Amino acid sequence: MKFSASKENHLKAIFHLQHEQGIVTTNALAAALQTRPASVTDMLKKLKEQKLLIYQRYKGFRLNNEGKKAAIQVIRKHRLWEFFLVKKLQFGWDEVHEIAEELEHISSKKLVDRLDAFLGFPDTDPHGDPIPDSQGRFLQRRQISLSELPLNKVVQVSAIASQTTEMLELLQHKNIRLGTRLEVRKKFPFDNSLEVKIRNRPPVMLSAQVAKNVLVKDDE
Amino acid sequence: MKFSASKENHLKAIFHLQHEQGIVTTNALAAALQTRPASVTDMLKKLKEQKLLIYQRYKGFRLNNEGKKAAIQVIRKHRLWEFFLVKKLQFGWDEVHEIAEELEHISSKKLVDRLDAFLGFPDTDPHGDPIPDSQGRFLQRRQISLSELPLNKVVQVSAIASQTTEMLELLQHKNIRLGTRLEVRKKFPFDNSLEVKIRNRPPVMLSAQVAKNVLVKDDE
DNA sequence: TTTTAATTTTAGATTTGTCTAAATTTTATT
DNA sequence: AATAAAATTTAGACAAATCTAAAATTAAAA
Structure with missing residues (x-):
């Protein structure tokens, strides 16, 4: 699992964009x-040939698990080195x-892990971004309610707070389930209802009550 | 003055070989x-195009000053990183x-200089090789007498210990002067005389007395 | 819904660094 | 000194990563 610098740059950028x-x-x-x-x-x-992403021509793309794992390792290296440069070599956070x-x-995995230990296993880089650990685990991305979500940020449904049959039936009907990727397109302050967009489907409306009970997390 | 990794590898290897x-x-x-x-x-x-070495086809080559400067910077980086890996990241000297x-x-020059300072300006790497400073100055290579020189090592005449007219005349005659590059091809234990080879010239003999007074230093 | 515009992909070229096989030049040997 | 051997260079090819210009597809607008 060793990739060219250019491939690593692509993986990393795709990761951030998605x-x-x-x-x-x-x-x-x-x-x-x-x-x-x-x-x-x-x-x-x-x-795609190397099975790092899902891609159909003209249709956009996203990393699969393998691709994400690779991207996270690059991000880990980047952020550990930034930490090193600032904390050990006295660089300003803006020049690293x-x-x-x-x-x-x-490429050396051992180097990265030794550097990590030398730095005291930091969990945040000088810009405040989380540093993945050697298994690729990020600092917890907490789940938030759909009603707190900023506009146009794509997330994944991670839990349903209210497990009432009625609620689940409603979500079932709108075809929203655990793992569904969606984003909030519009918010109506009048009743706090939301217009939600799921890729390849027409937008659906969700009431404030429902939105409050749909928990989502960052999607990578 | 930024070179590709491959060019840097060539420069470094030429430097060591010459x-x-x-x-x-x-x-x-x-x-x-x-x-x-x-x-x-x-x-x-x-x-050659980039004026880093002197080269005529079929005739061999050597770095010019520009090339040496570039090579030394690469060597500096290599040795500083080795020092870092061993002294700070606990690697064994054989795995770095x-x-x-x-x-x-x-490529960052600033990074190298900061690293150098962080490491306390070491002058020797974990393998015992000297680390050039930020101006490219090596730990001084001392000059030795031609009579102490091992066989087949090319060196440069750096000084003449005895400045008698006779001695200088003799060297003049053999076309040996300051800066001449030569190597010892053969040693005759009988009288400690030496056969010395200068590129593109037939070998010449030097007596023990003369050899003792010709001081040489490593040639790069 | 047809037409236009924007996006995306293909086709073909370029650069850097590498290779093999053949040609050239130098060095060594008879 | 002629010939064989070794070293070096040239010629032509290839892979990776990029580009431009043209073609194909999708999305937006009239």
Whole structure:
């Protein structure tokens, strides 16, 4: 499981984008990587070939578990090196990103784990972002209620607070279940109802009561 | 002055080889880099293009000052990272080489200098090799008498201990002067005389008295 | 819903670093 | 000194990662 620097950069960028947007588009990734859409398409084919992402042409893409695991290892390296640069080498937090962009591609797993130990197993990098541990576990992403969710952030349904039959029946009817990926498209302050969008389906409305009981977590 | 990892590897290997052999051959470099002679030739053209070495086809090559400076920076990085890995991350001195081979290509000059300071400006790496400082100065290589020099090691004449006219005249006659690169080809225990070889010239004999007064230093 | 616009993909080229096989040059040997 | 052997270089190919320009597909607008 060793990838070229370019592949690692793509994996990492896709990871971040799908965390924000659920599904990633060619243009978005090209913009994030300062490259051309055609180049992204080329790379997608290779990453799909290596079974790191789910991708159908023209339809967008997202990392599968393998791809996520790989991306998280890169992010772990990046953030540990940033921590090192700031805490040990006295760099300012604002000048470490570029250097960490290079260091993150050093491949030795043992090096990363030793560095982690040397730094005291930090769980947050100098920018406040969580540092995945050596198993790829992030600092807990807490689950929040759908009613607290900001607009247009794609999340995954992680739990249903009220397990009443009526509630479950309603969600069943709207085709929302555990693991469903969705985002809030609009909020109506009048009654706190929400318009929710699930990919490839027409938007659905959810009342404040329902929204309050649908718990979601960050989707990666 | 930023070079690809491959170029840096070539520069470094040439530097080491010319330190031992004075002039470097295509085959020797290919062997050192575990690559093919044809690939070396390709790279030589590029390095010559960038004015990092002196090279005429079929005639061997050596780094010029620019090339040496670049090579020394790579060696500096390599040795500092090795020091870091052993002294800070508890690696064994025998397991750091490969990792340092990757780390040495990280380009930030500031990173290297900060690392150097963090490590307390060490002057020797875990294998006992000297670490160049940020100006590229090595721990001084002392000059020794030609009579103490091991066989087949190419060195440069750095001083003449006895400045008598006779001595200088003799050296003049044999075309040996300050800066001349030479090596000892054979030693005759009978009278401690030496056969000395200067590139592109027939071997010359030097008596023990003369050899004792010719001081040489490592040639890079 | 047709037409237009935006997005995405393909086709073909380019750069860097590498390779093999053949040709050239140098060095060693008879 | 002629020939054989070794070393080196050239010619041509390939893989990875990128690009431009054109074609295909999807999404948006009239």
